Amino acid sequence: MRVTFPRMGALDLTFNTLFKQLGAEVVPPPPATKATLALGVKHAPEFACLPLKLMLGNFIQAVELGADTIVMCGGCGPCRLGHYAQVQQQILEDLGYRARIVVLEASVCDLLPKIRHLAPHKSWREILRAINIAWVKMNASDGIESLMLKIRPRAVKPRAVTEIYEQGLQLLAAAHTVEEIRTAHRETFAAVKALPLRAEKPLLRIGIVGELFVALEPLVNQEIERRLGELQVEVKRTLYVSEWVRSHLLWSRQARKQRRAVKDAAQPYLGHWVGGHGLESIGRTIQLAQAGFDGVIQVLPFTCMPEIVAKSILPQISKDYGMPVMTLVLDEHAGEAGIMTRIEAFVDLLERRRKQEDVRYERIFGS
Numbered sequence: 303m304r305v306t307f308p309r310m311g312a313l314d315l316t317f318n319t320l321f322k323q324l325g326a327e328v329v330p331p332p333p334a335t336k337a338t339l340a341l342g343v344k345h346a347p348e349f350a351c352l353p354l355k356l357m358l359g360n361f362i363q364a365v366e367l368g369a370d371t372i373v374m375c376g377g378c379g380p381c382r383l384g385h386y387a388q389v390q391q392q393i394l395e396d397l398g399y400r401a402r403i404v405v406l407e408a409s410v411c412d413l414l415p416k417i418r419h420l421a422p423h424k425s426w427r428e429i430l431r432a433i434n435i436a437w438v439k440m441n442a443s444d445g446i447e448s449l450m451l452k453i454r455p456r457a458v459k460p461r462a463v464t465e466i467y468e469q470g471l472q473l474l475a476a477a478h479t480v481e482e483i484r485t486a487h488r489e490t491f492a493a494v495k496a497l498p499l500r501a502e503k504p505l506l507r508i509g510i511v512g513e514l515f516v517a518l519e520p521l522v523n524q525e526i527e528r529r530l531g532e533l534q535v536e537v538k539r540t541l542y543v544s545e546w547v548r549s550h551l552l553w554s555r556q557a558r559k560q561r562r563a564v565k566d567a568a569q570p571y572l573g574h575w576v577g578g579h580g581l582e583s584i585g586r587t588i589q590l591a592q593a594g595f596d597g598v599i600q601v602l603p604f605t606c607m608p609e610i611v612a613k614s615i616l617p618q619i620s621k622d623y624g625m626p627v628m629t630l631v632l633d634e635h636a637g638e639a640g641i642m643t644r645i646e647a648f649v650d651l652l653e654r655r656r657k658q659e660d661v662r663y664e665r666i667f668g669s
């Protein structure tokens with residue numbers, strides 16, 4: 303069995319570790335590029351959403367490298383993620399590829415038996431140990447990403463932060479035990495905190511909400527987090543895979559509490575689940591407004607039904623809370639120059655709003 307999986311941000315580190323620990327031969331998908339996307343676009347249905355197309359390109363490249371088993375996450379409800387595997391399996395068969403897709407659903411009762419099937423010669427103790435190591439690595443990579451978002455706009459050389467981040471991912475990729483992972487995590491944190499920072503000044507703060515795959519995959523979102531950081535904007539991404547695991551698989555008390563808070567915040571505008579992260583986009587936007595953020599950017603793939611529902615509600619939230627919200631709808635035709643122009647214009651808008659508020663404050667209360 304030669305296992306592969308889709309790329310989504312740094313999630314490949316977790317999957318790679320999990321399956322290697324389980325003794326499987328892993329065929330890591332090549333880094334996602336425009337060629338990967340073009341391959342998926344060529345063979346996918348025209349109106350399929352962008353994640354399906356990029357994943358399909360990933361799968362074709364990996365199968366051509368020798369993979370015969372594809373492991374991916376499932377979904378349910380209005381989000382079409384739950385149909386990806388069936389569509390992609392049929393496309394691969396039509397193209398003459400002989401690879402089996404294994405879908406891991408968001409349930410421990412489904413997840414553990416399928417992992418057991420992928421590692422038939424491993425004991426339950428060995429399987430749980432592999433899951434724990436992968437879980438520690440997932441948390442470490444998410445922690446490093448979160449720190450990057452905070453430090454990048456404050457660093458004298460923002461690109462140095464990106465370089466350290468990439469080096470940190472390489473350290474994590476080479477780590478095979480919990481202690482090695484924690485050492486890589488500490489070393490990366492230390493390297494980031496050793497960077498010279500700009501003189502302290504209030505920064506613009508922008509939150510990122512939207513569809514999970516688009517929010518996490520830099521190729522799809524045009525590296526929006528890096529670009530905003532280099533414009534000296536602090537970014538808060540509201541979507542992390544580790545948080546999703548805590549909420550949907552581990553059912554931790556803190557995760558349940560946070561999930562309830564998001565639903566309660568969204569209740570006046572959207573009182574029921576619409577699939578994907580549509581409800582979360584509404585609730586998180588309101589929480590960001592209440593926390594004093596300067597603006598929010600919603601990112602979604604073209605034709606994403608849950609996020610289209612959220613998109614129709616966000617203008618009213620923007621009006622009610624006095625916080626600008628910009629939506630970026632992305633597909634294979636999205637151009638870097640056009641996206642960058644919109645991002646820069648949005649940042650300029652927020653900067654002017656802040657200056658006007660400062661002037662208004664001085665007029666009322668004095669300098």
